[in-house]
Structures are given as C-alpha cells and as structure tokens.
C-alpha cells in the first residue's frame with residue numbers, strides 16, 4: 001500500500017531489484033548474445049519451434065535472442081506483467097501491438113493527447129488499412145463512454161500525456177474498456193515506476209525505452225509488456241507482428257539498456273526532485289507552469305491515488321512562455337549557459353527542452369493543438385539529474401530575466 005487510499009501493489013522498483021541474471025562465465029552481467037541464428041542438435045526441436053515456443057530455446061534473432069529475452073523479462077518485472085517483448089523503438093512497440101489487435105474495419109478509441117508520432121500513425125497511416133480512430137479527451141470519462149459505442153477493439157492512452165502532462169484515471173478507463181470488450185493499451189513512457197498501469201487494469205503496457213528507462217539518449221528501443229498469450233501471438237512464425245514486421249532490437253543495445261534499467265529508481269527520484277524544485281521556483285515567479293507535483297495540478301487527486309509516492313512526481317514539466325518567439329529565445333539562452341540542450345526526447349541525464357507545438361506534436365492538427373492548450377509558446381522540459389540543481393536554477397533565472405519573462 002503506497003498511499004492511504006491508493007491501490008495496493010508490490011513495488012515495481014523492488015521487483016526489478018530482485019531480478020538477477022549472471023553471465024555464461026559467472027559475470028555479474030548477463031552475456032551478450034552474438035548470433036543472428038542458433039544451432040540445433042535435434043532437427044525435431046527446430047521443426048517444433050516454428051509452431052510453439054520451447055522454454056530455453058531460441059530460433060532466430062529477428063524475433064528474440066538471449067539478450068533481448070533477458071531485457072524483456074526484466075521489463076515484465078517492472079510492469080508486473082507475465083511477459084514482455086523488447087523492440088527496436090517505442091513506435092515499433094506501438095505499431096506491432098496495434099496491428100496485432102486490429103484488422104480491417106477495427107475502431108480504436110484514443111486519447112487526443114498522445115505523442116505526435118502516435119497521433120500521426122492513428123490519424124494518417126492506419127486508415128489506409130481500414131483501421132479508424134476516434135480521438136477523445138481521456139480525462140473526461142463521459143466523453144470516453146460516448147466514444148466507446150459499437151464495436152471498439154482498443155482503448156489507447158498515455159499514463160502521463162505527452163506533452164501536456166495530464167493523468168487519466170487508468171482504473172476507470174480499464175473498467176470502461178473491458179465493459180465494451182476492448183483491450184486497454186497504455187503507453188507508460190513518461191512515468192516508469194511512478195505508475196503501474198497493468199496493476200490498474202491495463203492489458204498491455206508500452207514504453208519507449210529511448211527515454212527514462214535507458215536514460216542515456218544513446219539509442220532507440222521499446223517494449224510491449226502483456227500476458228504470455230499476447231506475447232506468444234506476436235511471436236507466431238506464421239502470423240505474429242513481431243516475427244513478421246521484424247521490429248528487432250540489437251542484442252548489444254538490449255544488454256546496455258538492461259544495465260541502465262537497474263539505476264532507474266535512483267534516477268527517477270533525482271529527476272523528480274529537480275523538476276519539483278524548478279516547478280516551484282517558476283511558479284514563484286508567477287509563470288505558467290504545469291507539473292504533477294504542484295498543488296494546482298489539474299489531475300492531482302488521480303495522480304496521488306495512482307502513483308507510487310516514493311518516486312516523486314516525475315521529470316517532466318511544461319512552461320508556457322507566452323509566444324513562440326519568447327520560447328525560442330529562452331531555449332537558446334538556456335542552451336548557451338549550459339542548463340541543457342534544445343533537443344527533442346526526454347529522460348536524459350542532462351536537461352532537454354523543446355517546443356512541442358513546432359516539433360514532437362506538430363503532427364497533430366493546429367486546431368486540435370490549440371483546443372487542448374498546446375500553445376505555440378509551450379516549452380517541454382525533461383529535467384536532468386544535475387547534482388548542482390541550485391546552480392542550474394540560478395542560470396535558469398538569469399535566462400528568464402535576459403529574455404524578459406521576469407523582471
């Protein structure tokens with residue numbers, strides 16, 4: 001139990017901590033698999049593997065190998081799902097999951113506040129294959145109820161939305177989806193360890209490992225966490241979208257992400273600590289900030305109910321600079337004094353900032369962006385792990401003064 005009236009669950013961090021795999025020669029890290037294909041002493045086993053997985057056996061690295069399997073097992077622990085499959089990017093995880101769940105004529109109900117790439121996939125690409133999407137505000141249960149009419153295959157949302165940082169009520173959404181026979185798919189990229197969507201009812205949990213989980217901004221990767229039957233379905237040699245689309249993660253990358261995963265709890269706490277400090281200071285200057293750890297955060301009650309409080313309120317915050325010009329001037333000033341980088345992505349050990357309206361959410365039609373509050377002056381911050389956070393704040397404050405956002 002992590003909050004007085006919050007959901008009881010085992011801690012994701014403790015489950016990951018207890019996952020220990022050693023290498024072939026007793027190394028403290030698992031051995032890195034170095035083969036695209038695997039030998040068989042028994043031709044019968046090779047034949048059988050084309051029909052069903054055999055414990056301990058690997059077939060061909062386009063699907064998986066010992067390194068990607070270990071990473072998948074560790075991430076299944078993280079999300080508390082029976083199984084998981086690592087992929088070559090977050091988008092690969094999303095695409096292969098949704099293509100596995102849908103067919104021509106299927107309807108998806110998606111939060112309208114999702115990562116721009118996901119929005120573009122649903123809006124521009126899937127209709128070509130007869131899969132249509134109704135976009136709704138997932139923080140409005142009545143709107144979701146209304147959208148879930150007729151036959152709906154999937155209800156899709158992000159646990160903490162990109163970039164506006166809203167928190168849908170995941171337990172309620174799971175109930176609504178399941179009542180209509182839909183699968184509930186949640187992208188938990190912005191809030192690993194903070195939220196455990198599967199424990200709140202999500203059937204499938206996706207991550208872009210590119211972000212907080214890897215934390216080094218040195219590769220792209222993703223994961224699909226689900227029950228064993230769904231992971232087996234993805235892996236089927238004759239029809240599985242992971243086997244046949246080939247969204248394959250390299251084994252050396254899988255091994256490095258696996259090692260970084262084990263520092264995630266410490267990193268999330270430090271990201272949250274630093275973001276909380278900046279959010280409060282920005283708010284102290286009367287600036288328009290959104291951060292789940294602020295008292296006026298719009299979904300504060302739901303966030304508090306769903307989150308593991310030991311993990312803080314996350315590393316993401318947004319600030320509306322008032323105009324695109326001011327946002328650009330601020331980001332350039334921040335980069336110049338080495339507060340961080342003007343770059344897309346998030347979860348890096350250094351601070352990253354970008355203007356989502358002109359970049360990672362630019363795929364969303366302008367009218368939709370403006371209706372949801374995604375203004376041209378919005379800056380999204382992924383706050384870094386700075387030990388000297390007060391010094392970084394002094395520099396930040398200097399930049400706010402320089403561009404005229406504070407007196």
Ligand code: PLP
Nearest residue numbers: 089090091115162189208210221
């Ligand atoms: N999900 C979210 C919430 C994201 O922000 C992103 C990318 O920014 C993705 C998925 C896609 O991940 P990737 O870039 O690893 O394909």
